[in-house]
Amino acid sequence: MLIEIDTDDHRSGIPPESPLLIEVGRALHDGGMVLTGVLTHAGASYQCSTPEALAAMAEQERAGCVRAAERLRAAGLPCPVVSVGSTPTALSARRLDGVTEVRAGVYVFMDLVMCNIGVCGTGDVALSVLTSVIGHQLDKGWVLVDAGWMAMSRDRGTQAQACDYGYGQVCDDTGRVLPGWVMSGANQEHGILSFDPTLGRGATPPADLAAAFPVGRRLRLLPPHACATAAQFGGYTVLQADGGIADWPRWNHW
Amino acid sequence: MLIEIDTDDHRSGIPPESPLLIEVGRALHDGGMVLTGVLTHAGASYQCSTPEALAAMAEQERAGCVRAAERLRAAGLPCPVVSVGSTPTALSARRLDGVTEVRAGVYVFMDLVMCNIGVCGTGDVALSVLTSVIGHQLDKGWVLVDAGWMAMSRDRGTQAQACDYGYGQVCDDTGRVLPGWVMSGANQEHGILSFDPTLGRGATPPADLAAAFPVGRRLRLLPPHACATAAQFGGYTVLQADGGIADWPRWNHW
Structure with missing residues (x-):
């Protein structure tokens, strides 16, 4: 089971610094679930349109998700998977330290929204x-x-x-x-x-x-x-x- | 083969009084196609919201399509089918003289657009x-x-x-x-x-x-x-x- 992390206040998930994160992680782990890690999707990246804004959003996504993983591990909980990804950030990240998986969907085909965001032609x-x-x-x-x-x-x-x-x-x-x-x-x-x-x-x-x-x-x-x-x-x-x-x-x- | 008639200038088809109607009908018939009639869809009915406007649009749809059929028949062309229908007009028509078929789709299930148009709750x-x-x-x-x-x-x-x-x-x-x-x-x-x-x-x-x-x-x-x-x-x-x-x-x- 993966815990969704909210790295951009765009939709759902638990913010990286929230006390709820450890509480949920412990409840899952102690309740017998296999806690495999954290995942996030920086949907707010769809509102970006410059390389600088995209790179900053990718770093915000990475840093928030890695921070959540570190907090779970520091609390003695397992967190092998750190999964990030939206197509704009997947193509704009300048570093991926601490990330184990990048999930992005549209990048397989690309589309006109991505052309406008500037990550393809x-x-x-x-x-x-x-x-x-x-x-x-x-x-x-x-x-x-x-x-x-x-x-x-x-x-x-x-x-x-x-x-x-x-x-x-x-x-x-x-x-x-x-x-x-x-x-x-x-x-x-x-x-x-x-x-x-x-x-x-x-x-x-x-x-x-x-x-x-x-x-x-x-x-x-x-x-x-x-x-x-x-x-x-x-x-x-x-x-x-x-x-x-x-x-x-x-x-x-x- | 059915000829599409434009009864509301909303999308496509041949206007009922257009000289093109007879020309197309004759080309199809003489070319060996089986000319079975005329059909229309009063898509403009989706912009109506009172019973009076809906009934008027249904009559406009009926009259236009029947008129096209009469013109084809007067020119010696076969036109057994006179097909009309959109969900708002299908439910609002006060007469269907000359119509042989009513086609409507949404009326099977209804939806919130139809609630707003006023043909269902x-x-x-x-x-x-x-x-x-x-x-x-x-x-x-x-x-x-x-x-x-x-x-x-x-x-x-x-x-x-x-x-x-x-x-x-x-x-x-x-x-x-x-x-x-x-x-x-x-x-x-x-x-x-x-x-x-x-x-x-x-x-x-x-x-x-x-x-x-x-x-x-x-x-x-x-x-x-x-x-x-x-x-x-x-x-x-x-x-x-x-x-x-x-x-x-x-x-x-x-």
């Missing part, structure tokens, strides 16, 4: 949803696709960040970003793509939308939040290094 | 997520549960409505509403329950939060949007009229 995002153009609303500047929030999830993770990608960044079928094109709206099975000049890097929308995005054209969508998008599917279609395709099932609960 | 919501209390943040007034957005979805459907239930309305384990208690925050696997006095109908939060919501207490959460919540799961656990339990698998794509 759009070219690093390995998870995308393949979709097809199914129609247009030309007077609204809309391209309609057959992927709505059932495909991308309802997660609008970049909404409060510097760049708001809506429900996803639109790419061509090879995964090359189409600057300014985002999924700005989502119904259950329909996605609405539109052009956002603030994300367009100087690009302009095509004069003939229907010609640029003909019905049947395949596109790829990069997710704001890879966890939420992946959870909408029962598995992954994996492009392997040798060009082959593999099917990876996923276990979809928690 | 919380007692009619048949889908809920069972969860357990796993902790507290007493100084913040938080009760933590083991259902986050992986259980409820990221859908915050009531956010722009009159009553904002966050990620869900909290009920006791029998499904009785606990007035004012909502899931106000959601992490991937953690839900944050807190008391909102504006939804409390005069109730006040308990003086001793940990005693009222002890760790292990089971609660039920009503979803803002039943479709999105159901899509997070591979199946339903169904309470049958005779008290027995059945497992219904679901097909999770579109």
Whole structure:
């Protein structure tokens, strides 16, 4: 059993200096549980966006979790595992003294939230949803696709960040970003793509939308939040290094 | 093949009076497709909240779809099916002349969005997520549960409505509403329950939060949007009229 440590006052756990920590550790240990250590997740790192702030949060996470482990050990309790990790801190830590495990999830795929936080670029995002153009609303500047929030999830993770990608960044079928094109709206099975000049890097929308995005054209969508998008599917279609395709099932609960 | 008709300028389809309608119908029919009719979905009904507005939207949906069918038939094209439906209009239509099919989805379970629109009450919501209390943040007034957005979805459907239930309305384990208690925050696997006095109908939060919501207490959460919540799961656990339990698998794509 691991005791959750609260290193950033973001959600849950016991603060490293709390008297409750020793009390809980002793109750578990004396009650016959196998006390294996402490874990934390610095969720507050998602609000950081500079390398300095990220490194400081990683150190706060590390120091708090190691301090909790030291207090348990000083009280004569076992604490072999010291587990830290969120994707932003896992990639920003300058030291990991005393840590035995780093847990991070999103870093497997990366996503647009992580691009905004600054720990990756759009070219690093390995998870995308393949979709097809199914129609247009030309007077609204809309391209309609057959992927709505059932495909991308309802997660609008970049909404409060510097760049708001809506429900996803639109790419061509090879995964090359189409600057300014985002999924700005989502119904259950329909996605609405539109052009956002603030994300367009100087690009302009095509004069003939229907010609640029003909019905049947395949596109790829990069997710704001890879966890939420992946959870909408029962598995992954994996492009392997040798060009082959593999099917990876996923276990979809928690 | 059905032609989608745009009866509310909300998303997609061909407007009932558009010359394109006959052109598309003829192209399909002459090209060898089996033209079976027209369908529409008045998604704009989700912005209605009075019986009068709902009935007017239902009539707009019906009249537009029937008109499109009449135009196709007048042009000598087959159009046996006239399919309409969104949950708010399906329950608000005062006449259905000319309609052969009503499609609606949420009405199977109902949800908090439908409560706000006014077509059901919380007692009619048949889908809920069972969860357990796993902790507290007493100084913040938080009760933590083991259902986050992986259980409820990221859908915050009531956010722009009159009553904002966050990620869900909290009920006791029998499904009785606990007035004012909502899931106000959601992490991937953690839900944050807190008391909102504006939804409390005069109730006040308990003086001793940990005693009222002890760790292990089971609660039920009503979803803002039943479709999105159901899509997070591979199946339903169904309470049958005779008290027995059945497992219904679901097909999770579109």
